[in-house]
Amino acid sequence: MATGNAYFDDIRCNPEVVDPPRNEDLMDVDEYGDDSAQMALKPKVTVSSILHELLQCPVCSKAMYPPIHQCSTGHTLCSACKPRMHNRCPTCRHELGNIRCLALEKVAASLELPCKYQSFGCMGIHPYYSKLKHENQCVFRPYNCPYAGSECTAIGDIPYLVTHLKDDHKVDMHSGSTFNHRYVKSNPHEVENATWMLTVFSCFGQYFCLHFEAFQLGIAPIYIVFLRFMGDDNEARNYSYSLEVGGSGRKMIWQGVPRSIRDSHRKVRDSLDGLIIHHNMSLFFSGGDSKELKLRVTGRIWKEQ
Ligand SMILES: [Zn+2]
Ligand SMILES: [Zn+2]
Ligand SMILES: [Zn+2]
Ligand SMILES: [Zn+2]
Numbered sequence: 088m089a090t091g092n093a094y095f096d097d098i099r100c101n102p103e104v105v106d107p108p109r110n111e112d113l114m115d116v117d118e119y120g121d122d123s124a125q126m127a128l129k130p131k132v133t134v135s136s137i138l139h140e141l142l143q144c145p146v147c148s149k150a151m152y153p154p155i156h157q158c159s160t161g162h163t164l165c166s167a168c169k170p171r172m173h174n175r176c177p178t179c180r181h182e183l184g185n186i187r188c189l190a191l192e193k194v195a196a197s198l199e200l201p202c203k204y205q206s207f208g209c210m211g212i213h214p215y216y217s218k219l220k221h222e223n224q225c226v227f228r229p230y231n232c233p234y235a236g237s238e239c240t241a242i243g244d245i246p247y248l249v250t251h252l253k254d255d256h257k258v259d260m261h262s263g264s265t266f267n268h269r270y271v272k273s274n275p276h277e278v279e280n281a282t283w284m285l286t287v288f289s290c291f292g293q294y295f296c297l298h299f300e301a302f303q304l305g306i307a308p309i310y311i312v313f314l315r316f317m318g319d320d321n322e323a324r325n326y327s328y329s330l331e332v333g334g335s336g337r338k339m340i341w342q343g344v345p346r347s348i349r350d351s352h353r354k355v356r357d358s359l360d361g362l363i364i365h366h367n368m369s370l371f372f373s374g375g376d377s378k379e380l381k382l383r384v385t386g387r388i389w390k391e392q
Contacts, residue, residue, distance in 0.1 A: 142195055142215075144168055146177050151195075152216065157188040204228050207244060226319060233296050233315060234258070235283045235352035245317050249294055252287055264290035264388045270299050270310075272380040283352075291326070291390050293318060295345060299384070300356060310369055312384055313361025315352070316345040323347045330362040330386045334372035339364065345388075 144151050144165035151165040158176035164183075174183045198215040202225055209227035222228065230248055232241040234256045241251050252258040266288065283300040294317035301310050312330055316323035323345050330341045341362035346355045355361070364372070364382065373381040 138194065138198060139200075141191065142198075146172065150215075150219070151191075152219075153187075153192045153195075155188045155191050155195075156183060157186050157191075158183050159186065163188050163191060202227070230317070230348055231351070232256075233317065233348040233352065234285060235298060235300065245294060248317065249287065249289075252285075256285070259286045260289070261286060262289045264288070265386065266297065267383070267385045268297070268299070270380065270382045270384065272301075273378075274380075287317075288388065290388055293322075293326075295326075295328075295388055296348065297386070298352060298356075298361075302356070307366040308369075309366060310364040310382065311356055311359065311361045312341075312364075312386075313343065313355055314345040314386075314388065315348050315350070315355065317348050320347040320349060325391055326388060327391055328386060328388045330384055332362065332364060332372055332382055332384045334374060334381075334383070337368070337371050339368070 139150075141163075142151050143149070144167075145162070146164055146168040149165060149167075151163065154166050155163055156166060156169050157163045158179060158181050160176070160179050160181055162176050162178040164172065164177060168177070169183060172183065175181070176183055195215045199212050200215060200218055202209040202211040202213060202218065203222055204225050204227040207227040207229060209225050211221060211225070213221045227244075229242040229244060232239040232248060232251060234252060239256075241248070241255070243251065249260075253260055266286070268286065270284065283298060285299075286297045288295045288297060296315040296317060297312070298315065299310070299312050301308050303309070312332070314328045314330075316326060326345050328343055328345055330343075332339050339362065343361060346360060362384070369380060369382060372383075373379060
């Protein structure tokens, strides 16, 4: 079972401030001597796409970052692929040696490129070497499908994923900030690893995923209920939620902060960041006859001031 460390790792990172878009040219063509006048007439997209191609490793097709290596003939490749090629140039089979391609590294340093999530709405332009760092934290980067238990590969922005959950996973949709759910299971002593349920709530103009899941801890089934926010972590922190489960005169109450769906369902579950109901308690709450699991979970979401 994972520890709480993963959780603390998460809340530590602040989203990077996105640089405002600049109106400068993508590159300074004046440095290119006699051809500069001619090149300046061409669309800049072409110049930058040629450079883009030059900076692509011929082996792994990823963008190359220093140290960029080259063979004695001048073919380039990235530092990750060099050891994998057993020191042979993948293009001409000559020995690679240890030659760095400083010229290409300098050209790369002069480049400013749009974020790869431009089509998702990011207008950021970034220096080549910091572009990757930005993209890893770009607020426009698409989200993974929050549906648990399947290997769904759908990605997109929140409106897209809401439609996807509704249409492709047939997830229950509710509007409002309070809820009252019943989870019924015929054999409470057995738990398959993939017992999970997802309900989506819309309130405060946002979407929240309520997860109910059974999993095995030691020899006994355990239940966890938690909420995830469909958006980034900094926004998720503006909300709180409470969950309540009870029966036979007993009651458990949980109050928490919804986790962003940037954190996988599994990561949240493994950090136990939700209402945990142990097996014996779940039987009390179900009415005590041990024949059926009948949990009634009520909850509320609110916005912090
Ligand atoms: Zn490579
Ligand atoms: Zn070569
Ligand atoms: Zn971006
Ligand atoms: Zn999906």
